[in-house]
Amino acid sequence: MATCSNCRQTLPDPPESFCPSCGAIVGAGQALPPPPGSATGSVPWEEREQRGFFGAFVDNSKEVLTGPTRFYQRMPVTGGIPSPLLYGVLAGYVGLLASALYSAGFKAALGTTLWSLGGAKQMDRMLGLMQGGVGLLLQIVLGPIQIVVGLFLAAAIYHLLLMLFGGARRGFEATFRVVCYAQAASLLGIIPVCGMLSGIYVLVLNIIGLSEAHGIGRGTAAAAVLVPFLLFCCCCLAGLGVMFGGIAGLAGLAGEMQR
Amino acid sequence: MSLGSALRMTAPRGATPLGLILAAVSAAAKLMTVFVAATGYGSALCLFKLTTGCPCMTCGATRALNRLLELDLGGAFVMNPLATAAALVLLPWALTDALLLIRGRALGVEVSDALASALRPLVLVAVFANWGYLVAVGR
Numbered sequence: 251m252a253t254c255s256n257c258r259q260t261l262p263d264p265p266e267s268f269c270p271s272c273g274a275i276v277g278a279g280q281a282l283p284p285p286p287g288s289a290t291g292s293v294p295w296e297e298r299e300q301r302g303f304f305g306a307f308v309d310n311s312k313e314v315l316t317g318p319t320r321f322y323q324r325m326p327v328t329g330g331i332p333s334p335l336l337y338g339v340l341a342g343y344v345g346l347l348a349s350a351l352y353s354a355g356f357k358a359a360l361g362t363t364l365w366s367l368g369g370a371k372q373m374d375r376m377l378g379l380m381q382g383g384v385g386l387l388l389q390i391v392l393g394p395i396q397i398v399v400g401l402f403l404a405a406a407i408y409h410l411l412l413m414l415f416g417g418a419r420r421g422f423e424a425t426f427r428v429v430c431y432a433q434a435a436s437l438l439g440i441i442p443v444c445g446m447l448s449g450i451y452v453l454v455l456n457i458i459g460l461s462e463a464h465g466i467g468r469g470t471a472a473a474a475v476l477v478p479f480l481l482f483c484c485c486c487l488a489g490l491g492v493m494f495g496g497i498a499g500l501a502g503l504a505g506e507m508q509r
Numbered sequence: 510m511s512l513g514s515a516l517r518m519t520a521p522r523g524a525t526p527l528g529l530i531l532a533a534v535s536a537a538a539k540l541m542t543v544f545v546a547a548t549g550y551g552s553a554l555c556l557f558k559l560t561t562g563c564p565c566m567t568c569g570a571t572r573a574l575n576r577l578l579e580l581d582l583g584g585a586f587v588m589n590p591l592a593t594a595a596a597l598v599l600l601p602w603a604l605t606d607a608l609l610l611i612r613g614r615a616l617g618v619e620v621s622d623a624l625a626s627a628l629r630p631l632v633l634v635a636v637f638a639n640w641g642y643l644v645a646v647g648r
Contacts, residue, residue, distance in 0.1 A: 392544075398534070
């Protein structure tokens with residue numbers, strides 16, 4: 251039975267590209283040490299049995315938000331998709347709900363004035379829909395599905411771009427885990443009018459996370475994260491799905507202030 | 510370098526069925542666009558196009574998928590050639606994953622560094638050629 255030369259754990263048969271225990275690259279029967287700064291540890295969310303569900307969620311969120319570099323250095327790059335997905339959906343949904351509720355609150359208190367986005371009627375109409383009661387209901391009901399789609403779509407596109415830029419040193423799971431844990435920034439949506447800021451912080455966390463998880467430079471990671479937002483409408487759609495509550499709330503507030 | 514050594518397909522036990530997941534996510538995204546269209550607020554929501562007036566790299570992908578669902582392969586390629594090609598790759602990948610899932614396995618593709626280096630510029634050219642086409646036809 252082959253063992254990983256980095257952590258000495260038994261490797262699966264048939265062998266995979268990465269050691270499931272420490273994430274080291276496995277090549278030709280031996281494991282290469284992980285690249286500098288690459289992840290080999292655990293994160294609070296994956297210690298839920300010891301810490302408790304709520305405690306693990308809070309601790310994990312605190313660590314991602316306050317020390318993302320340290321967090322992503324410790325994050326295991328393998329171990330299964332369900333656990334980070336659950337965290338991503340929970341954090342994203344809490345942020346989405348908060349933003350949607352604030353948006354509906356702003357509308358109820360201030361009226362229906364909308365911020366005109368460069369005269370784009372389609373966008374104005376969409377914002378109108380999302381600010382209303384129907385929009386709130388849609389976000390509550392479809393929110394989790396929207397977030398799951400957005401997480402997979404974002405991870406797939408980031409990973410594809412990392413492959414193109416020669417930065418995908420780890421498997422898809424590493425990218426997916428980064429994207430899921432970056433949803434911690436969505437929790438900032440709980441603070442009124444911070445929906446947009448949380449969207450920006452998600453991008454920052456993705457850049458730091460991809461850089462640490464794949465052991466690549468910040469520039470390559472930034473290119474993989476920012477290029478799709480500049481050039482792909484499907485990313486805008488996915489991102490907008492998550493950030494619409496915040497955008498709509500901010501738009502309503504800005505429109506009211508312009509009045 | 511033979512293709513066999515450069516490109517290796519495996520079916521490791523317990524691996525993530527990525528093809529199946531991506532296909533499911535694509536289907537969910539497609540349903541979301543259908544839903545948005547049904548609300549009467551339009552099916553296209555491309556910030557890049559709204560801002561610049563120029564189609565983005567994935568503009569026409571939803572329409573291409575619609576054509577594919579109608580089994581209009583030619584129409585799909587006209588809408589967005591690269592998105593159509595990606596969908597055509599995803600379909601057998603997802604089906605293989607679905608079959609392997611019964612045995613607790615999933616399809617894994619390992620590409621050698623040499624082949625990856627050779628493919629990278631080709632993919633970049635394909636992406637930009639596809640975008641050029643979308644801009645030229647005003648997608």
